[in-house]
Amino acid sequence: MAASAVPTPTLRRLPKYYHYLKRIQGEGQEIISATQMAEDLGIHHTQVRKDLAATGSQGKPKVGHRVADLLASIETFLNWNSASDACLVGAGNLGSALLGYPGFDKAGIRITAAFDAHPSKVGKKIHGVPVYPVDKLEEVIRRLHITIGILTIPADRAQHVAEVMVQGGIRAMWNFAPITLDVPEDIIVENVELYASLAIFSRKLSERGTFRG
Ligand SMILES: NC(=O)c1ccc[n+]([C@@H]2O[C@H](COP(=O)([O-])OP(=O)(O)OC[C@H]3O[C@@H](n4cnc5c(N)ncnc54)[C@H](O)[C@@H]3O)[C@@H](O)[C@H]2O)c1
Numbered sequence: 001m002a003a004s005a006v007p008t009p010t011l012r013r014l015p016k017y018y019h020y021l022k023r024i025q026g027e028g029q030e031i032i033s034a035t036q037m038a039e040d041l042g043i044h045h046t047q048v049r050k051d052l053a054a055t056g057s058q059g060k061p062k063v064g065h066r067v068a069d070l071l072a073s074i075e076t077f078l079n080w081n082s083a084s085d086a087c088l089v090g091a092g093n094l095g096s097a098l099l100g101y102p103g104f105d106k107a108g109i110r111i112t113a114a115f116d117a118h119p120s121k122v123g124k125k126i127h128g129v130p131v132y133p134v135d136k137l138e139e140v141i142r143r144l145h146i147t148i149g150i151l152t153i154p155a156d157r158a159q160h161v162a163e164v165m166v167q168g169g170i171r172a173m174w175n176f177a178p179i180t181l182d183v184p185e186d187i188i189v190e191n192v193e194l195y196a197s198l199a200i201f202s203r204k205l206s207e208r209g210t211f212r213g
Contacts, residue, residue, distance in 0.1 A: 017037065018071065020040065021071050029067060032067050034048045057070050087114065089134060089137065095152035098111070100126070100127040113129065146170065147172065155178050166183055173189045175192065176191075178193075178195065
């Protein structure tokens with residue numbers, strides 16, 4: 001059965017809670033209250049309670065939550081403990097860095113294939129992941145039953161690649177290319193916008209007069 005929809009801001013906060021909980025667990029803490037979490041993370045306690053309730057985790061009044069239980073609830077809720085295979089298209093600067101990032105495993109994503117159009121990349125392995133020619137994209141996705149596609153290609157190539165991914169059976173896309181993809185409604189698309197974050201960061205720096213010159 002499909003999971004019910006949860007507000008995106010809640011989904012964005014859960015990894016923050018997760019890393020916080022991992023840290024305090026590493027320090028030997030076994031019980032935590034929502035109030036303490038809220039204080040440490042600078043998030044309103046009502047919000048923290050709501051977010052934790054969304055994961056189905058129930059603390060004990062006046063006692064709090066068991067840290068291990070909370071971690072398990074978040075993992076299950078975010079689907080982190082059922083691994084899905086992913087492919088990455090565009091093994092350039094960003095793509096290669098993502099291929100070398102070990103943290104996706106923990107989030108239940110295993111990149112099993114990469115694709116590129118450049119002959120110097122095809123046939124090699126980058127961080128242990130084989131790079132196939134992009135014209136084999138649909139075939140390999142089908143053969144390896146890959147359901148997640150990561151797009152780290154130039155923007156003007158992304159729409160075409162997205163369409164081929166859909167034909168091959170991709171159900172969810174993590175899109176780093178600065179373009180709005182036009183795909184069927186049932187395909188999940190999550191756009192990553194480093195530039196938006198950078199714009200906020202630069203503006204804050206300039207407001208504080210931190211830039212030299
Ligand atoms: N969203 C973000 O936060 C963010 C951050 C950095 C870069 N980007 C975007 O990510 C993309 C990649 O950036 P980069 O710096 O890694 O570029 P890059 O030029 O280093 O890498 C692009 C790779 O794509 C390959 N490629 C080109 N056309 C292809 C095709 N049709 N099929 C398969 N492979 C193809 C190239 O051979 C190259 O290896 C760009 O669209 C860039 O704007 C996004």
